[in-house]
Structures are given as C-alpha cells and as structure tokens.
Amino acid sequence: MNTIGKEYIEPKEEYYAGKIADRFIQTLAKYYRSEKVKRMFHPKMHALLKAEFIVEASLPPHLKEGIFAEGKTYDAWVRFSNAKRKATKDKKKDLRGMALKLVGVEGKKLLEKEKDANTQDFLLVTSKTLQTASVKDFQRSIEALLGGFIKLFFYAITHPAVIVRSIKMISKCSNLLETSFYSMSPYKYGEGKAVKYAAFPQKKTTSSFPKDPSDDFLKERLISDLEEQEYSFDFMVQFQTDAQKMPIENPTVKWTSPFEKVATIKIKKQVFNSKAQESYGENLSFTPWHCIEAHRPLGGANRARKTVYEAIARFRRGQNHVENLAEPKSMVSFNEVN
Helix, strand or coil: CCCCCCCCCEEEEHHHHHHHHHHHHHHHHCCCCCCCCCCCCCCCEEEEEEEEEEEECCHHHHCHHHHHCCCEEEEEEEEEECCCCCCCCCCCCEEEEEEEEEECCCCCCHHHHHHCCEEEEEECCCCCCCCCHHHHHHHHHHHHHHHCCHHHHHHHHHHHHHHHHHHHHHHCCCHHHHEEECCCCCCEEECEEEEEEEECCCCCCHHHHHHHCCCCCHHHHHHHHHHCCCCCEEEEEECCCCCCCCCCCCCCCCCCCCEEEEEEEEECCCCCCCCCHHHHHHHCCCCCCEEEEEEECHHHHHHHHHHHHHHHHHHHHCCCCCCCCCCCCCCCCCCCCC
C-alpha cells in the first residue's frame, strides 16, 4: 500500500539517469560544435524578468511550511522559454516553461556544492503531466527521439501511449503572461506531505493569436505588455490526498485535488531586453534541487533531474567558459537596452 509523500525507487534508476545525462551531453556537443552551448531543453529564452514572490501573510496552519511559514516578499527572476531542443518559431506548438529563482532564501540547500546558496528554484511548464512513467521509460524514449527516424518509428509503434501523451503536452500559446504553468512532478511540503505546484495568471482575458506572427512574437508581446503595466500569477499548491490515485512515482497521472494559493508572483513593469540581461539569463542554472529540505523534490523524474541537470550545467558552463558562475546572492541591475 502506497503512503502519502513516500518515494519508491525503481531498480537501476541511477544507471538510467546517468545514461540520459551522457546522451544529452553527446547531443549538445554535436549540436553546438562552434557556437555557445544552450540548454538541452528550453533553449529558447523569451525573457529573464525581475519579479517579486510574495508569500501570503495569513495562511492556514497546513500551508505554513518551509518558505511559506510566514508572510514574506522575495526578489525573484522569472525565465520564460520554449522547450524544443532547437529554437523554433513561436507560432508552432510547443511546451512553454516558467522557471523561478527566488533570491534571499535562508537555510541549508540540498545540493552539497551549493549548500550555502540563498536561492530557491521552482520549475513549471504548460503541461500537468509528463509523457513517461519512470526513469527507465524516459531513457528509452530519449534514445528513440535522438536515435534517428527508424528508432523513433519502432518506438512509436511499440509505445503509442507515450507518443499520444507527448503530443497532448504541446500546444499553441498567444501570450505567456496569460498562460498557466505546472510542476508536473511532486515535492515535499514540510513533513509527511507532498504537493505539486502551479502558477495561474491573474489576468483572465486571452490575447488573440496574431494573424501573421513573427518568429519571436511571444518575446515581442512581453516587451509590449511589460512596458505598460505589471502582471501577476497566483502561485498554488496541490496536495497529494490519495497515494494510490495520485502517485509520487508516476508523473503521467494527473492529480485531482484542489489547488490552494500560497503566494503571488508579481512581474514588474520593466524593460528587460538588453544583451547583458539576456546573457545573464542564459548562464543562470535552474534546477528543482536548488531548494531547502522542506521542499525536496520527490519521485523518479526529479531524482533523475538531479543527476542530469548537474551534469549538463557543468558541461554547458565549461564549454561556455562560465564554470565559476555562482548562484546569485542578490539581484543584479542591467541598464543597457537594445
């Protein structure tokens, strides 16, 4: 019988995570032989934005855990992105990402090399679920995806459910500031509790899809919108209330419990499209393991991300000669504007 918040590690999980990391590094080395190495996924950054992460001041007791234990405002960076491993036109269907980096979070962090960092990351995308159920399954899907047409064809006919879920994960997007984002995978919430995260836009209207969009129209809309006003998201948690129906170890299953608000993400009115700020955003490393123990990532997908993200970040920063870039201790200001 499964237990709320409890992990169940599959055999040889570290082995498969290592194979994923090795495959990604080989692929990046091939993609970027003579240019700056970008992320394996979410390489197209629309913007790195300054924001505030405002924890609700009067949360009920069951929500007062970790960084949500008291009302407080954190400075934060928000990185919006497209997921496809090569930058494509914004009009195409894709998975979009919202990565949050809170600055000024006290407490020992889980990554040993960054245990004294004062950042906390939350990684969200526009899908509620992942396409594969285990690290082993994900490794096999990656080998098929990167192994050429024949491998992908045979994988598709033998794993049709994975292909269907992959197709359902992607969609068109007309405005990132009007889009909902989800963590897909679960996290600890204090002791004996597990949650998934989400960010829901407070702006309820939906922008129309442009008739003849440019390749980068999502960034252009961010520039236009944030010149005029600030935008906010409700940051939510969704508790695991049934360990059988809402498993920790199978991220293909959508949880059905209600969302509860714990904070507000306030993206300030700003000009953000300077080369210096874009370069800073490219070099920042986001991982769900930039966190305190109260919000430890749970499940095989997250355990694999620890291995994979660390390996890719080391490779990418080494190739780009920024390997000594530390987690930010405070917010940085950029005055150069294109």
